[in-house]
Amino acid sequence: MPSEVIYPLKGKRIWVAGHRGMVGSAVVRRLASEDCEVLTAGRDQLDLRRQAEVEAWMDQARPNAVILAAAKVGGILANDTYPADFLYENLMIEANIIHAAHQADVEKLLFLGSSCIYPKEAPQPIPESALLTGPLEPTNEWYAIAKIAGIKLAQAYRRQHGRDFISAMPTNLYGPGDNFDLNTSHVLPALIRKAHEAKMAGADHITIWGTGTPRREFLNADDCADACIFLMKTYSDFEHVNVGSGEELTILELSQLVCDVVGFKGKIIIDASKPDGTPRKLMSANKLRRMNWSPRISLYDGVTDAYRWFLKSGTSQLR
Secondary structure, three states: OOOOOOOOOOOOEEEEEOOOOHHHHHHHHHHOOOOOEEEOOOOOOOOOOOHHHHHHHHHHHOOOEEEEOOOOOOOHHHHHHOHHHHHHHHHHHHHHHHHHHHHOOOOEEEEEOOHHHOOOOOOOOEOHHHOOOOOOOHHHHHHHHHHHHHHHHHHHHHHHHOOOEEEEEEOEEEOOOOOOOOOOOOHHHHHHHHHHHHHHHOOOEEEEEEOOOOEEOEEEHHHHHHHHHHHHHHOOOOOOEEEOOOOOEEHHHHHHHHHHHHOOOOEEEEEOOOOOOOOEEOEOOHHHHHOOOOOOOOHHHHHHHHHHHHHHOHHHHHO
């Protein structure tokens, strides 16, 4: 039975903060079928790290709802190399937007977090209740702490001011518009680029970080966007909601799938001197499934689509 719509989006003015990012652009695509007005503001127009600018823009634009997809993101290397940037910039972005939304009397706000908020040794699959029950994974704790603060800030405005601010925690995302820079990207786009470059160079192998044994789940950005719109329309509660596929595979298995999609026939060599990150990270999808939402894009089809986008647009990142 479909969940009841408690916040219809028809006719609403909805600000998608971070609309040029992979998730934000997917949200904009998804909103095209909701008969609403989508508001956006590029970096040349608005610096989300500056409180006065955000408050002035919000006061002028007067959105009814906000989807907060803006963030400074990156993989293990980027998180480990720039901890101050990841903590400071994400804290500023979320604090400025959430507070300004309160001041502007925004009706509904969705804050997008990350699965890295959970403890390194969290029970698997990870339920929402695992938040703040143990130490974080050291390689991305700065980003995780910023995202935890965003969840708590949304909850605080709900508790103190009665605001309908909610949070969603996506798993590892990928898709069109992803970042394929090997120094700052996440594992899946990095693998696509490595396999593509090896194929073009006629190489006999690619090397992947770590042992290849960590287990991860992945969700296509368009499925994530659909879940976000679903939650905006049907969910209003204190606790955040996991948004994942509910399926996992090892990094080595993922590497093999990517090589298959790309058409690279060489060997996959592991570099065990590089960090693995969290051994396993599968989020429980039970809460969202009970609300009758589930993803529609298979991993193979999604990776195929992501590689197609890379060939068309993402290869500019190679230069």
